[in-house]
Amino acid sequence: MLREEQKKRERRNKVLIQGGVIVAVLAVAALILSVILNNAKPDGPGPANMASDGILLTGVDGVITATETPALAAGEAPTASTPDDSGTVANIVTYIDYLCPFCGQFETTNSESIRTMVESGAATLEVHPIALLTNKSAGTQYSLRAANAAACVADASPESFFDFNELLFENQPEETSAGLDNTQIKALAKEAGVSSLSTIEKCIDDTQFKKWVQDATTRALTEPVPNSDLESIKGTPTVLVNGKQYEGSLKDPAEFQSFVLQATGETFSESTSTPAP
Structure with a gap:
């Protein structure tokens, strides 16, 4: 048993x-x-107002506005912006990473003068947020999250982009640190006065434009830079004025302003010159 x-x-x-x-x-x-x-x-669409992989900001009478463009469909190639070739406007284009310390230096040094130039109509500004340093933030992917947040603002509240971009650099964390968390990033969006705050907060939490950030970064690193002679972006910041790359001091505002005047003057000479008979 x-x-x-x-x-x-x-x-x-x-x-x-x-x-x-x-x-x-x-x-x-x-x-x-x-x-x-x-x-x-399936990949979702990219952000509205960034059909060139960057947001184009112009100004008149002290007000900065964004050029409205439809969102890129998944897999769609970006369309380059058409620069003002009159020779009277400086077309400033920046490729930046929000964790890059050299980008922080350039922005801290030149943000106010660029704001003045854009607000007065003397310059346009096209900002391309990319994420080169995604693996340099103690596993939090701050570089990618910050670029995504910038895309969220460009998509839902483009009139606040310049202020939000400026605040991200004013509060830039150190490279290799964990960076800002989403709550802190959303607080900066609120401080920038964004409209559709709840939409932007959800976009930040969902990392809605993660795939677009990755694709835009890959395109910047592997494809020719529009309206310039550069074969690709080699690092950040990459700053162009009327297609010419600025390689001067990141800490001397006078040097960058001089470069802007020189590049604009050269464009003006080219636009007004007539071919010899």
Whole structure:
């Protein structure tokens, strides 16, 4: 009798173990399937007002406005902005990473003078946020998250982009630190006076434009830079004025202002020159 009872217990235990293994295998399979399905989701569109992979800001009578463009569809190639070639306007284009300390130096030094030039109509500003330093923030992907947040603002509240961009650099964390968390980034968006705050907050939390940031970064690093002779972006900041790359001091505002005047003057000479008969 004892031997029979022992055999029955062994059979029950065997069935329970087999059942437990099957349940565990099914749970793992379900997890793997969930990951595959999430990764297989179709890419969403990019942000509105950044059809060139950057946002183009112009000004008149002291007010900065964004050039409105439709969102890029998933897989769609960007359309380069058309620069003002009259020779009376400086077309300033920047490729920046919000964790890049050299970008921080350039922005801190020149933000106010660029604001004045854009507000007066003497210059346009096209900002391309890219994420080169995604792996330089203690695992938080701050570079990518900040670029995504900039895209969120460009998409839903483009009139606040200049202020938000400026605040991100004024509060720039150190490279290799964890950076700002989403709550802090959303507080900066609110300080910038964005409209549609709840929409932007959700966009930041969802990293809505993550794929677009990654694609725009890849394009910047591998494709020719529009309206210039550069084959690609080699690092940040990359600053162009009327297609000419600025390679001067990041800490001397007078040097950059001089470069802007020189580049604009050269464009003016080219636009007014007439070919010899």
